[in-house]
Amino acid sequence: MKKSLSRAAFGIVALSLVSVASAQVKPEDQIKYRKAGYSFMSWNMSKIKANLEGTYDAAQVTAAANAIASIAGSGMGALYGAGTEKSIGDQKTRVKPELFQSMPEVGKLAGEFNAATANLAKVAATGDAAAVKVAFGDVGKTCKACHDKFRED
């Protein structure tokens, strides 16, 4: 749990480093990259779900959980820079502009999401499918918490 919290904290720090690390990433590319991250996590979530509902392949679940945790922990906050509040040309975004006025809350939600994904990766490594089911559900809740508040349907 300590490790999860420190990773979460790093996520929040990363969020505050936006201007330093990604000044050179164009707003439309920030939208593209963040959507790519969520999309790739979504594929891996669906693989874990399929494993929990069918034949459980611990290696596949571990690989999927590692992908999710490391994407979540890669400092995606840097992809919410100025100018990314709305779609830019072909780069559509469903983000609600309110997100950009709610950074402390977003940081908290992001921290909880990061912690839940780090925990899922840790639990997946044990190969305990029942425990993975619980950890997977916890990740889903943290996804939903942010979608409900800050994503258009």
Next chain:
Amino acid sequence: MKKSLSRAAFGIVALSLVSVASAQVKPEDQIKYRKAGYSFMSWNMSKIKANLEGTYDAAQVTAAANAIASIAGSGMGALYGAGTEKSIGDQKTRVKPELFQSMPEVGKLAGEFNAATANLAKVAATGDAAAVKVAFGDVGKTCKACHDKFRED
């Protein structure tokens, strides 16, 4: 190195599990997810490059390298199923159809890519920027090897 090779081998195994794990992923979604994976890796490669050329932040480089390695190791071979040889509607792909007739060679290139990304993650964890520069270059070579053969410009 042993660990890298075993990860690479898992990547190849994953490639052969296409039909089992992803039968339910529509071809257009396979294209979407694989493009998302490459796109997100590309963002993380550019962050590592910026660190090597500017101020080196070991935590950011480690997080980026972990994201790249775990995406590469997540079984992306499953996203090259039947029907994904060419663009489908809005889901454009630059893959050359030859890739689908060259699976043994693709498996070898994918294995080398996976091994190089696993090595980059391992080296990044040491915080040795000079060693990261070498490992980063090695990853770039394995990206290029596949792009040169199997991706349209």
